[in-house]
Amino acid sequence: MRQPADELSIVGKSLIKPDAFSKVSGQTKFADDLALPRMIYGRILRSPHPHARILRVDTSRARAHPGVLAVLTGDDLPIKFGILPVSQDEEALAKEKVRYVGDPIAAVAATDEWIADEALDLIDVQFQELPPVMSIEQAIAGAGEPIHGTSNVHKTVALEFGDTDEALRAAAHVREDAVFFEGSTHLPMEQHAAVAQVAADGKLTLWTSSQTPHYVHRALGKVLEMPMSRIRVIATPNGGGFGGKSDIFAHELVAAKLALVTGRPVKITLTREEVFYAHRGRHPVLMKVKTGFRKDGRITAMQFQSFLDGGGYGSYGVASTYYTGALQATTYAIPRYRFEAVRFFTNKPPCGPKRGHGTPQPRFALETHLDKVAEELGIDPVELRRRNLPKPDSRTVNWLRITSIGLEECINKVVEGSGFLKRRTSMPAGRGLGFAVSCYLSGAGTAIYWNEMPHSEVQLKLDRNGGVSLLCGAIDIGQGSDHILAAIVAEVLGVSLEDIQLTTADTDLTPIDLGSYSSRVTFMAGNAAKAAAEKVRDRLFEVAAKALQCDPDELIARDHRVVRRNRPADGMDFAQAVQLAEAQDGLVTGTGSYTPPKLAGPYKGSGVGPSPAYSYSAAVVEVDCDSRTGEVRVPEVWIAHDIGRAINPMLVIGQVEGSVYMALGEALMEEQSFRLGLHKFPSLLEYKSPTALETPIMHTYLVETIDREGPFGAKEAGQGPLLPVIPAVANAIYNALGVRIDEVPITPDKVLKAMNDRSKRVGPKSVPAFDFPPLINADVPDEWKGK
Amino acid sequence: MRRRVAVTINGAKHEHEVEPRLLLVQYIRELAGLTGTHVGCDTSNCGACTVEVDGHSVKSCTIFAVQADGAEITTIEGLAKGSTLHPLQQAFWDEHGLQCGFCTPGMIMAAKQLLERNPNPTEREIRVGLEGNLCRCTGYHNIVKAIRCRTQGAGRRFLTEGEVRWRFHN
Ligand code: FES
Ligand code: FES
Numbered sequence: 008m009r010q011p012a013d014e015l016s017i018v019g020k021s022l023i024k025p026d027a028f029s030k031v032s033g034q035t036k037f038a039d040d041l042a043l044p045r046m047i048y049g050r051i052l053r054s055p056h057p058h059a060r061i062l063r064v065d066t067s068r069a070r071a072h073p074g075v076l077a078v079l080t081g082d083d084l085p086i087k088f089g090i091l092p093v094s095q096d097e098e099a100l101a102k103e104k105v106r107y108v109g110d111p112i113a114a115v116a117a118t119d120e121w122i123a124d125e126a127l128d129l130i131d132v133q134f135q136e137l138p139p140v141m142s143i144e145q146a147i148a149g150a151g152e153p154i155h156g157t158s159n160v161h162k163t164v165a166l167e168f169g170d171t172d173e174a175l176r177a178a179a180h181v182r183e184d185a186v187f188f189e190g191s192t193h194l195p196m197e198q199h200a201a202v203a204q205v206a207a208d209g210k211l212t213l214w215t216s217s218q219t220p221h222y223v224h225r226a227l228g229k230v231l232e233m234p235m236s237r238i239r240v241i242a243t244p245n246g247g248g249f250g251g252k253s254d255i256f257a258h259e260l261v262a263a264k265l266a267l268v269t270g271r272p273v274k275i276t277l278t279r280e281e282v283f284y285a286h287r288g289r290h291p292v293l294m295k296v297k298t299g300f301r302k303d304g305r306i307t308a309m310q311f312q313s314f315l316d317g318g319g320y321g322s323y324g325v326a327s328t329y330y331t332g333a334l335q336a337t338t339y340a341i342p343r344y345r346f347e348a349v350r351f352f353t354n355k356p357p358c359g360p361k362r363g364h365g366t367p368q369p370r371f372a373l374e375t376h377l378d379k380v381a382e383e384l385g386i387d388p389v390e391l392r393r394r395n396l397p398k399p400d401s402r403t404v405n406w407l408r409i410t411s412i413g414l415e416e417c418i419n420k421v422v423e424g425s426g427f428l429k430r431r432t433s434m435p436a437g438r439g440l441g442f443a444v445s446c447y448l449s450g451a452g453t454a455i456y457w458n459e460m461p462h463s464e465v466q467l468k469l470d471r472n473g474g475v476s477l478l479c480g481a482i483d484i485g486q487g488s489d490h491i492l493a494a495i496v497a498e499v500l501g502v503s504l505e506d507i508q509l510t511t512a513d514t515d516l517t518p519i520d521l522g523s524y525s526s527r528v529t530f531m532a533g534n535a536a537k538a539a540a541e542k543v544r545d546r547l548f549e550v551a552a553k554a555l556q557c558d559p560d561e562l563i564a565r566d567h568r569v570v571r572r573n574r575p576a577d578g579m580d581f582a583q584a585v586q587l588a589e590a591q592d593g594l595v596t597g598t599g600s601y602t603p604p605k606l607a608g609p610y611k612g613s614g615v616g617p618s619p620a621y622s623y624s625a626a627v628v629e630v631d632c633d634s635r636t637g638e639v640r641v642p643e644v645w646i647a648h649d650i651g652r653a654i655n656p657m658l659v660i661g662q663v664e665g666s667v668y669m670a671l672g673e674a675l676m677e678e679q680s681f682r683l684g685l686h687k688f689p690s691l692l693e694y695k696s697p698t699a700l701e702t703p704i705m706h707t708y709l710v711e712t713i714d715r716e717g718p719f720g721a722k723e724a725g726q727g728p729l730l731p732v733i734p735a736v737a738n739a740i741y742n743a744l745g746v747r748i749d750e751v752p753i754t755p756d757k758v759l760k761a762m763n764d765r766s767k768r769v770g771p772k773s774v775p776a777f778d779f780p781p782l783i784n785a786d787v788p789d790e791w792k793g794k
Numbered sequence: 795m796r797r798r799v800a801v802t803i804n805g806a807k808h809e810h811e812v813e814p815r816l817l818l819v820q821y822i823r824e825l826a827g828l829t830g831t832h833v834g835c836d837t838s839n840c841g842a843c844t845v846e847v848d849g850h851s852v853k854s855c856t857i858f859a860v861q862a863d864g865a866e867i868t869t870i871e872g873l874a875k876g877s878t879l880h881p882l883q884q885a886f887w888d889e890h891g892l893q894c895g896f897c898t899p900g901m902i903m904a905a906k907q908l909l910e911r912n913p914n915p916t917e918r919e920i921r922v923g924l925e926g927n928l929c930r931c932t933g934y935h936n937i938v939k940a941i942r943c944r945t946q947g948a949g950r951r952f953l954t955e956g957e958v959r960w961r962f963h964n
Contacts, residue, residue, distance in 0.1 A: 023887055030895025031883040033830020033870035037896065040829035121815075196834040196842060196896040196930050246832070246896030247930045279835045485894025485931045657890050661932060665893065668933030691839035691928070699921040699934040 016565065017498040018719050021657035024490045025504055026244070026483060038200035038216040038243040043272035046202070047076055049265050050123035051258060051275070052113040052130050053284065054105035057139035057354035057684030058154065061103055061132060064113055068129040074122035077268045078130070079114045084264055088226045090219075090254050090359075091455060094321025096155060097357075099230060099260040105134070106154055106319030107356050108685055109284025111257040116265040116273050139354040139684045143293055143314045146351035147775050154319060154352040161317055162328045162350045164612055167782040168404045169343035169791065174308035178299025180384060184376045185295045185771045186749040188368035190316065191677040192288035193361050194696060197246020199285060200276035201259045203266035212239045213263050216246065218253040218484055219522035222455065224514045226255040227263055235514075238263075242512035245484035245523075249669070250360035252484070253524040254287045254322055283689040287359030288679060290327055290350075291316040292368035295774045296376045304386045304394045308343035311335060312774055313369065315350040318357035324350050326615050327358065330365025333616030335373055336403035337446040338414065338623070339395040342794040343787075344404045347779040355681055360524060362669060363447065363726045367733060371751060374443035374734030378741065388442050388738070389422050402788040406608025410620045411712035411722075413649025414444060417625035420647035420708040425627040431742055437632045439743025443734040444625045447727030448618030449651075449717065450527025452603045457614075461600035463531040464518035465539045467496065469595040473567060473582030475500065475507050480520030481532045482512035486725050487658040488528040492536045494654055495718055499540035500547075501564030502581055518598070526723035529654065530619065531601045533718035538599030547584040550591055554579065604716075610785035620714045622722040623649040626667075626731035629703075630739040634762065637755030639740060640701075641671055644732065647708035651722030656709060662724040663707050670732035671703070672696045678752050799863045803828065804872030812859050818852075819843040821859035822869060830870040830899045834928070841927030844900040845869045851907035853926070870899035873906070882906055882944050891940035893931035901927050905941045917942065 029035045066078040081102030089095040100111050113130050117123035138151035146159040153159050175181055201215040211233065217223050220242040228235040245252055258275040265273040277285060293314040299307040313331035317324045332346030363370075381388040397403065399412045422428060422442070431440040454462055468476040477496055483489040493507040510516055520532050544564055551569045552559040555578065561571045562578075570578025579587075588595050606617035627645040632638070644667050653659040676695040680687050688694040713720030733751060741747055746761035749770025761769045796811040803826050810825050822831050822845065831854060834840035843854045846868040873880035882902050885891065892898040901924065908915060908923035915923065920941050921934070929937060 023890065027887045027890075027892060027895065028879075030892055030898050031870075031879065031886045031902065032874050033828070033899045035895055036829065037832070039833070040823075042824075042827070121813075194930055195894070196840060196928060197832070197894070198834065245894060246834075247894045249930070279837070485892075485896075487893065661890050661893055661936060664933035664935050665931050666933075669930070690837045691835040692837040696928065696930070698928065699924040699938065702934045705933065705935065 015498060017494050017504065018654050019652065021655060022494070022504060024487055025493060026489050035244055037197055037246050038202060038214055039276045041202045041214055043202065043204055046272040046274055047116050047118055047269065048120045048123050049114055049116045049262055049273050049275040050120060050127055051111045051261060052127045054108055054110040054112055056105060056134055056136055057108050057141070058137040059105050059134040060137060061101060061105060061112065062135055063133040065131040066113060069115060069126040072122065072126045072129055074118045075115055075126045076271065077116040077265055079261060079264060084230055084260060086230045086232070088230050088255055089321050090222060090323055091321065091325055093325055096321045099257045107354050109281065109356055110319060114261045114265065116269055141354060141681055141684060143316050143351055144775060146353055147777060154354060159352045160349060161321060161352050162325050163780050164328055164332065164346065164348040165779045165782045166610065166612060167345045167784050169787045171308040171310050171343045171345040174343040175297070175299040178307045179302045180300040181297065182376065182380050182383065183295065183297040184372065184379065184749065185773050186372045186375060187771050188292045188371055188751045190289045190291040190358060190679040191361065191673050192283060192286055192679045193249035193251030194694065195245070195247030195249060195251050198277045198279055198282050199252060199256060199258065200274065201262045202272060202274045203262040204272040205266045205270060210237050210239065211263055211267065212241065213259060214241045214243050215259050216252055217242045218245060218248045218482060218524055220482060220512050220514060221480060221519055221521055223255055223259055227260065230260050231263060231267070239515040242482040245482060248484035248523060249362045250364060250524060251287060253522060254359055256285055279691060280689045283686055284356045286318070286356035286679065287322050289361040290358040290365065290368065292331060293771060293774055294369060294372040296372050298376065298380065300380060300384065304384050304391045306339055306341050306395050309335060309341050310345040311369065313348040314774060315348065316353050317350045318353055318355040320357040322357040322359040324358065327360065327365040329612055329615035331369045334366050334446050335369060336405055337397065337407055337409060337621050338444055340397045341404055342791055345782065349777060349779065354684060362666065363729050364525065366447065367730055370445050370730045371734045371737070374731065375737050375749060378738045387428060389418060389428065392418060392444055402790060404787050404791045405616065406613060406788055407616050408606050410716055411651065411714040412623060413710040413712040414623040414625065416710045417623055417647035417649055418444060420710065421625045421627045421645040424706050424708065425645040427627050434742065437634055437743055439630050439632070439739040439741065441628050441735040441737065441739025441742055443731040443738060445727060445730030446621050446623050447723060447730060448525060449530040449620045449622060449723040450603065450618055451525040452606045452617035452619060453614040454521060461535070461602045462527070463520045463535040463601045465532060465535040465599045466518050467539045467543055467597045469543060469585045471582065471586055471589065473502060473506060473585055475502065476510065477507050477536065478510045478517045479532055479536065480512055480517045481528045482523050484523045486523065486662060487655065488523065488532065490658060491529045491533055491654050495533050495536045496540045499537060499544055500581070502567055526726045529721055530717055530723060531603070533721060534601040535599040537718045538601065539597045542599060543595060543597035546595065547588055550587045551579060551584045554587060608785070610783060619716040620651065620722050622651070622724065622727040624728045624731050626735045628732060628735040628739045630736060630743050632740060632743045632758065634744060637758035639675055639753060639758060641703045641736065643704045645706045646728055646732070647710055648724065648728045649710040649712050649722065650724050651714040651717045652711050652720035653709050654719060654721050659709055659724045660707050663728040664705055666726065666728035667705055667732050668697060668702050670729040671736070674733040674736040674751060674753060676752055676754065797860050799859050801862055801865050801867055803867045804869060814858060814860050816859045817855050818857045818859050818862050819854035822854060828869050828871050832896055832899060834896065839928065841904060842897055842900040844903040844927065846903060846907065851904055870902060873902070885940040885944040889936050889940040889943055891932065891936045897927060897929040901929065901937055909941070909944070
């Protein structure tokens, strides 16, 4: 049931966050803040080589070192694991082979971290070094021993929706571009940490700074060969995640094993350098995009190719690969579409999901490509987008179901706010404006483990004073999910935020939520919370109606009261209604679940991309370039985001601003790159990220479309707003200097190089030759047939 | 070769035998048990460990505990009076100057010193003053806003009258 905004008392208001009190006062306990009696410390020995065979691991000297309580090697944890069921290729401690600098080999538990570190130095490992594979080109060349199995190809995709060759032949204008997007890492300010404890009865508890405690729970069960009921995983508040804590990490499994072996609580906190190796960040992706247009600028067909540099293990890579081709058609009506992709194993830390998972790279390719096409066609870049917008309540050619679209309004907001159309033709020297749009999912529509069960569940329990206990598996990683869940329940029950007591992300206590990834929590856990609250409310209304001798439909819950809508004096306190209900049939509880609608299209690989609703964003970025040094400064950004409904506008704006900041870091300076097998920047000293001084003025516009699938109409905010900013920077640099930097990050040396080069461009000339598998010709949805 | 270190933290005396290599931040977190001071790096870049030592804001990972012998130290836990927050803490909360909250204690300690040296900083002066403190979540704007609102007593742009506010009960 959709309620007009003026009837809402909490949803839509910028209330301050409940968990912030403990954060501003230093009381929040992050994982590394936990200290248990008799606790000891674990440290992990990591590979110094990018690619090597392990010949021998001798731990005898380490074991004899005073203060050491246990030493583990690969033999102690032989069972493989991985976040995706199709990629169970990781070992907690490598047994036969190491695949990147930083790959875990052995672990030590000691009475303090210094002793543990000394013991690591006493472990002798004999390696046989193998030639490393450090790039897409080297992976294709395939010299030397493959990193896994018989080839460095991890995953290929080849899909076609309608005949793109024919449509391109018939197009009035065709353009092809190749671009490269370098990898970058999440850099959450909190370094990963885990504490494991084994109770006297053998039950294991693991506290961990994880975005996905449910998947950690599963992996612990598998690797330790223990029933999940004997394991409890508690996610601690994450000091930032951005996707970097959504995998299963060696230190979590190792801490658990060390606790089991020693019988003492064990803490492992990664150093900052280790966090760079844990990674699972942005894939470096080389891309080619080829698009056909009619004279009026409307797209006739697109062919897209991605080459992903995956790192040493699978991680989320299969999903990442599909994501590089999934969301092209959600922002543009593309009648015919071909997508080919390949992910390679390389000898680098494994890549995975970073804010925008697999979609910022193709978005960069697509939006810079369209900017170039607009110029060739003599259409302004905004108009070119407008002519290709998809329709609300439609399906894309690759079968993604779209509900609401606020993209046009987003475009209008930033274009008007920045004066884009007028100002871009008359910018002072070195200044430029760039424009781009994007789209993101409100939660992945299919779960990692395919089953029929809900993706989010919430349980409520009411006490006799009208207090509400809310239990949910979701973990707040800073995005504010605790607040959102409380706000939704408080709204439905007509109570205040402070009446809601949250218990989250504890596998013993809370029902399942799949995790804080893919921008799913507000949408999915929010829907579950709303369903649970509505159930409870209905029960209260039933008993209250009887007492008030009216129809339950006449009642509303507002301001801690249950009253008749048209006679508000006629009613009772909320707590009184709870007491009546409890007297009548016992404890007042309610559960709610959310299972996304089945949205996958009729082809293999259709599971990645569908979401119950898509958010939209548009951005205009202003740059100020120094043509002498090549330095690019961003003084101002205009960003509009279609949030569906802002459950808390202040929190949404916070997410948008944080996304813009992170996007600028990626666009201009951040890179996870390697020299001779070694990470070039594995510390905060070397890995540059923007400071308070480098963050521009931001004009944020929230567009509300009240999506029919979202809780109170809400969609996602945490990832989408990052996407348009990176290509908008590149487009602005072209507007300022007339050079095309088709490679992220856009560092000063690249700008200078482009300015001094005849082509006025830096970027890949083309993509390498690669034999993609035969195309799977998928059917197109009815609405695209014959178009 | 352990050495005796005696410090006052948030008004309370602490005395321990420590190894000379122990960093002040480790002393504060592990021996004094005050975990509001965080560690976000090992290269003195993030500022999550910022505390006040004898009235100066210091990244507590940059000095050894033995160097702080005899010092008066204030950490984030020492700012609030009971459940009444320090005005900067309140401002960070009101202005949504934090998301995950990991950088927050360091930010607040750095901001406190900044305002003590310069009670009416311009926006640019605030940004320059915070350059040694990294935040990955907020994009810094609400942090700057919180510090400005604290200095101007204004702000609260998000909170309108009649809105329910979360309050601390205890
Ligand atoms: S811990 Fe990063 S500066 Fe001290
Ligand atoms: S609030 Fe997360 S790092 Fe600043």
